[in-house]
Amino acid sequence: MAKGYSEVQGVDFDEVFSPVVKHTSIRVLLSLVTIKDLELEQLDVKTAFLHSDLEEQIYMKQPEGFEVVGKENHVCLLKSLYGLKQSPRQWYKKFDSFMVSINFSRSNYDSCVYFKKSSSGEFIYLLLYVDDMLIAASNMEEIVRLKEQLGSAFEMKDLGVAKRILGMEISRDRPNQKLFLS
Numbered sequence: 001m002a003k004g005y006s007e008v009q010g011v012d013f014d015e016v017f018s019p020v021v022k023h024t025s026i027r028v029l030l031s032l033v034t035i036k037d038l039e040l041e042q043l044d045v046k047t048a049f050l051h052s053d054l055e056e057q058i059y060m061k062q063p064e065g066f067e068v069v070g071k072e073n074h075v076c077l078l079k080s081l082y083g084l085k086q087s088p089r090q091w092y093k094k095f096d097s098f099m100v101s102i103n104f105s106r107s108n109y110d111s112c113v114y115f116k117k118s119s120s121g122e123f124i125y126l127l128l129y130v131d132d133m134l135i136a137a138s139n140m141e142e143i144v145r146l147k148e149q150l151g152s153a154f155e156m157k158d159l160g161v162a163k164r165i166l167g168m169e170i171s172r173d174r175p176n177q178k179l180f181l182s
Contacts, residue, residue, distance in 0.1 A: 018091065020112055022110050022112075029125055032125075033179065038137060041136075041143050042134055042135070043135065046154075062074065098154075099126070122139070124143065129165070133150075
């Protein structure tokens, strides 16, 4: 892991803030899922921060025990890593750019809520919390298509039907139009 604690603002980074979906947005989506009987799936991005690009050039000493013989005084030019203060922000920017490129709109009220009107006239929704995603749509074909698009750009772990998000367990009683959180 990089030693982000040694970075200096204005030298090594400028922006570190990365938005995350608001809990209110999650509750609104779960309400829509229940009322409209939408499919609800969950994804996780594997090593999300490694997908992003740094705007600054950051160098690091070679890690102890991994020095290249004859090049002990050389340094490593870093890519985005866990531990760098700007990595979360850069990941969000990369993801946001991707979602816009596949014609999703970003909510004006929550920058981690994305939506798109499908060819059938129904909406598909994606909520992002760092590297965790909830996707909701009226049919699985739209969700599968979005999963394929995401998988072509990022290494993803498909968690299937959403069962847990941010420490909240999700269970559904679809015939009775009920959804429970604990």
